[in-house]
Amino acid sequence: MQWTRLQAARGSSARTVPALLSTVAWADRETARQAVDELGDLVCELGFVVQEAAAPTVPFLIELAGAPHVTCKADVLDLLRKIYTGRQWSAASKAFSSGHRTRLARQVAWEEAARNAVLAGQHVYEGLTASVDPDVARAATDLLRAIADAQQSAGAEKGDAS
Template sequence: MRTAPTHQPSTERNQHSQRADHETAPAEPLRGLGEVPWPDLADSTGSAAAIPLLLNKIAWGGAPTAAAALGELRDRICQYGFVVAQATAATVPFLAELARLPHVTCRPEVVRLLASIAHADQWERTASAYPKLLNHRENPVAWERAAREAVRELRGLPDQLPADESELGRAAAELARALDPALTAG
């Protein structure tokens, strides 16, 4: 009995792509998730214990799963696109890892979330009008500052992403502007 020939794609391009990806992607993505005391941190829903699961879904899920997980994560750590939570700063390094992973299906959205966090100043602006906010046991102004600083530590990330007109390239340019206010002043 004859069978149809099996198509065997060339591995030359894939091997080249994998070599290039290993140069910028972490060897073991999201390895440090277990080192963060997530249940002790707060997100917009209360305990941040679900954040590792959401990050893993973004990293390893298919497009619909990753997009849904990113939407939920965004609501938890940067609600409305400008209100950060206590767990936001701890989440930022993992978002940077996801932005570097070529197999992550929602990389542009991850990079845009980082840009939103970099711009977040809702609590700080509110505290300037209502200074008593700074006296609360939970200090959202400190959370916001820590989150912005965590994103600022990623200054080199836009250079590791495409600098073209792709959706990811545009998101990287957005993040670069958020990290360098001099770029937006011009």
Template sequence: MGSLLRSISGIRWGELHDATGAAAGGIPPLLSRIAYGDEDTARIAIDDLGDAVCALGFVVGEATVPTVPFLLELAGTPQVACKAELLYLLGSIYRTDQWHSAAASTQDRKHGASYQQQTGWEAAARAAVYAGLSVIEGVASSVRPEEAMPARKLLQVMDDTPRFPEL
């Protein structure tokens, strides 16, 4: 896959499921299209990838966490197109709290424990985005406003997003 995404083969994508419950084997080709495709190809791939790692814009899955470092790598690479879309996807991932909200609403009932795995995905996904803070800050300092503004918005999202509810 070239110098970008070189550690993608170290992930056992076939053993993971995306945010829709489907097998996550389609994620590496989407990342590759973002890395090496033209702007139209990258935009379509980001849209498809968003469905896989942040379904409906607010539900993450087990494949989300291993995908985030690649999204950050792509967002921080000068020649990659559609940085704004990548940053908006990272913002959606960071804001997700669907499983935490569901678990909190069923806390006193027997179903609350069934959300433990999914709340772990949300917490780990948020931590993975936060781990890329230096990349996001670097893009936010870009002289290109079409890149800097979405990065600054993501930094604001990271500052403004409330902690997960206590479960």
């Protein structure tokens, strides 16, 4: 993966993503939590603006969520939920004229790719709902609920369009 070529928040590159993922994987709890916060700032700015680097980051976040040694799983799951529910570009695209929609097509595609990447880890989240750590179980349940709610809303929109 050429992280330097991927766009992160505020037009920066995603070059620091691998180091942050490593920190999440192997650091003490507080340092790992700070790394998750920094990752969130890069790939899902403000907690709802999905960036190009989000989708390539998600498989690593899923792996971290399922890894037994990771100390901040609830934070990782919360970040995955934010990435999944991030719809800023889609909402802006719908609000603008067709000319502006075309300009936002790339960013809307980032959101869709990121959502699809998050969906690929559903089996991991389902397993984590039974975690002995109540924060992890809650975060996994919240993520699955966000997925179900979004899918239900998408189904309702398709029904309205028919």
